[in-house]
Amino acid sequence: MTATDSESRGVQTAPVAVDISHLTKTFGGLAAVDDVTISVPERRIHGILGPNGAGKTTVLNMVSGFVSADAGRIDVFGEDVTRMKPFQIARRGVARTYQNIRLFPGMTVLETVIAGAYLQRSSTILGAILLSPAERRERREMRDRAAELLEKVGVRADHGTLAETLSYGDQRRVEIARALATNPRVLLLDEPTAGMNDVESEAVGLLLRELRDLGLTLILIEHNMRLVEEFCESVSVMNSGAVLAQGEPTWCLEQDDVKEAYFGKRSDAARIATLRRARRGPGGA
Amino acid sequence: MSTTAWLTTLQFAGVNALFALAIYASLWTGVLSLAPVFFGAVSAFTFGYLAGAIGLSPALGLLLGVALGAALGAATAGLIIRLDSHYLAMATIAMVLIGRVLVLNLTEYTGGASGTLVPGDLGTWVWLIGTLVVAGYVMSRLAGSRFGLAADAVREDPAVAQTLAISPRQIQFVGFILSGALGGAAGVFQSSFLQYIGPDTFYTHLGFVTLAAVVLGGAFHWAGPIVGAIAFTILPELLREPMGEYDRVVTGVALVLIIIYMPRGLVDVRRLRLLRDRTRRRPGDRREDVTPAGAPAGAEASS
Ligand SMILES: Nc1ncnc2c1ncn2[C@@H]1O[C@H](COP(=O)(O)OP(=O)(O)O)[C@@H](O)[C@H]1O
Ligand SMILES: [Mg+2]
Numbered sequence: 001m002t003a004t005d006s007e008s009r010g011v012q013t014a015p016v017a018v019d020i021s022h023l024t025k026t027f028g029g030l031a032a033v034d035d036v037t038i039s040v041p042e043r044r045i046h047g048i049l050g051p052n053g054a055g056k057t058t059v060l061n062m063v064s065g066f067v068s069a070d071a072g073r074i075d076v077f078g079e080d081v082t083r084m085k086p087f088q089i090a091r092r093g094v095a096r097t098y099q100n101i102r103l104f105p106g107m108t109v110l111e112t113v114i115a116g117a118y119l120q121r122s123s124t125i126l127g128a129i130l131l132s133p134a135e136r137r138e139r140r141e142m143r144d145r146a147a148e149l150l151e152k153v154g155v156r157a158d159h160g161t162l163a164e165t166l167s168y169g170d171q172r173r174v175e176i177a178r179a180l181a182t183n184p185r186v187l188l189l190d191e192p193t194a195g196m197n198d199v200e201s202e203a204v205g206l207l208l209r210e211l212r213d214l215g216l217t218l219i220l221i222e223h224n225m226r227l228v229e230e231f232c233e234s235v236s237v238m239n240s241g242a243v244l245a246q247g248e249p250t251w252c253l254e255q256d257d258v259k260e261a262y263f264g265k266r267s268d269a270a271r272i273a274t275l276r277r278a279r280r281g282p283g284g285a
Numbered sequence: 286m287s288t289t290a291w292l293t294t295l296q297f298a299g300v301n302a303l304f305a306l307a308i309y310a311s312l313w314t315g316v317l318s319l320a321p322v323f324f325g326a327v328s329a330f331t332f333g334y335l336a337g338a339i340g341l342s343p344a345l346g347l348l349l350g351v352a353l354g355a356a357l358g359a360a361t362a363g364l365i366i367r368l369d370s371h372y373l374a375m376a377t378i379a380m381v382l383i384g385r386v387l388v389l390n391l392t393e394y395t396g397g398a399s400g401t402l403v404p405g406d407l408g409t410w411v412w413l414i415g416t417l418v419v420a421g422y423v424m425s426r427l428a429g430s431r432f433g434l435a436a437d438a439v440r441e442d443p444a445v446a447q448t449l450a451i452s453p454r455q456i457q458f459v460g461f462i463l464s465g466a467l468g469g470a471a472g473v474f475q476s477s478f479l480q481y482i483g484p485d486t487f488y489t490h491l492g493f494v495t496l497a498a499v500v501l502g503g504a505f506h507w508a509g510p511i512v513g514a515i516a517f518t519i520l521p522e523l524l525r526e527p528m529g530e531y532d533r534v535v536t537g538v539a540l541v542l543i544i545i546y547m548p549r550g551l552v553d554v555r556r557l558r559l560l561r562d563r564t565r566r567r568p569g570d571r572r573e574d575v576t577p578a579g580a581p582a583g584a585e586a587s588s
Contacts, residue, residue: 064448065447065448066444066448085447085452086444086447086448087446087447087448087449087450087451087452087453089448090447090448090449090450091450094448095448095449096448098445102442102445104437104438104441104442104445105441105555106437106441106505106554106555106558107434107437107438107441108558111429111434111437114434115434115435115437115438115446115449116449118431118434118435118438118449118450118451119449119450121431123430123431123432125427125430125432125459128426128427128430128431128432128433129422129423129426129427131426135430138431158565161558161562161565162555162558162559162562165559165562178449179448181449182449182450
């Protein structure tokens, strides 16, 4: 048990970073997200769990402004962003990655990350044309900063290669670096470890913790339960658009309706729980 | 073909390259626009009128064309940039059509159906090449700049660009201004080389020819439109003698082949980068996340 575990159960002392209340989205009669309320305090790693089609991605899509909400409200650091355009939400410190990787075709790894630093730059059209000293300095700084971020997220591939040609793991890491380049206060990650092995996933978990310690708030959709239990301080479990359980991860996963949503019949759930415990065994404390 | 005929062809290749760059400037930000033809028309007729009325030095005429084009680009963007892609493209085609109506009806300034004469002192190689060099330099500086990367992002995936705090409209607005400045310059040159402009000088034909040049040359790098315009102006001339009337068929077939086999045009940086990445990776390792053969085993532990 860590200090943060007890904190999450107690009174929320940290200010709320992302406050989602009664959020609803319907696609052609299907309630993809149905009256979802999630509150994530600052400097928290919050997981959103649930089977495929539960509506997890749609929640992130609404927070980042990708998809407009039918009803409900989203506040980011106390500001209502429900009706804002994605770039306006991004300017309030929200960055994200994608379940289906969305890198820019034709861009190198380095360019991709620098493109993320758009708001951090003060370069003007005229400065760029005349190649002013400020422009030159900024370009140098951008290259250095992008290289730093790539190192931080663990991309070891040549920075001059096309981002789209990297392995999926590296592509996901480049997406994280691109999101971090915006200097976010809130980072939304949609299945950041999909397709990664345990070692790589663990590295992502450690990265998230490092970012949290730097002051970021992280909301991630994650299927790797071991990772969730190790790194998430709180979770929301979703099924069919609704939140089934919310709170401390281990507790949430013990709830009957959560087990049922995840593993179907209860007898299966027991079997899988045993498997899960067995898998946690080697190496784990 | 005689030498003078060749020189004339090359001059129009240069002017077309300017028009193609103007179309590229907004394509760069994800907007298909034929508006440069309209910007060129307004600049050219204004230049013609003022040159006749008060006399203009070549430098002043060119400056006027650039400034007028840029201002028109900004005004146009302010009016139509909110439209969705296809409607936006159609609105710019409508501008070209309206341009012709204006030329026909503002007889007092444009000469109406019979057109107007324009001084040709700007129509020299020095001015043309100088302007092309400056335009190419400006575009090359912008590529990879803050604006350039944002434009790339907006074109490739405007939704993702937005989550990087980039406002697509803002980027497209700048694209229109650039497009206007280049189109304005191109219009002034076109009129100076022809020394006569009429209602059909800046019309759909010019728009489609230059758009084809951009597609052919490559719409993903500033050198593409220049290469495309030169190739597409010279190719029909080269083919005219051996092919007779079939030159247009051959040109059309060449365009279709390029679209099929080189969808990103002749100048395709992405393809070059892919080729480079492939050849660079070939010795030893197949994927970059695999430790290269022969690397010390300890290299992995350091990560
Ligand atoms: N843009 C969309 N249009 C129509 N249906 C959608 C769209 N996005 C998601 N859905 C539907 O909403 C439901 C929830 O999807 P999603 O949020 O992607 O689930 P999850 O991320 O939990 O797997 C699914 O049934 C999905 O098919
Ligand atoms: Mg999803």
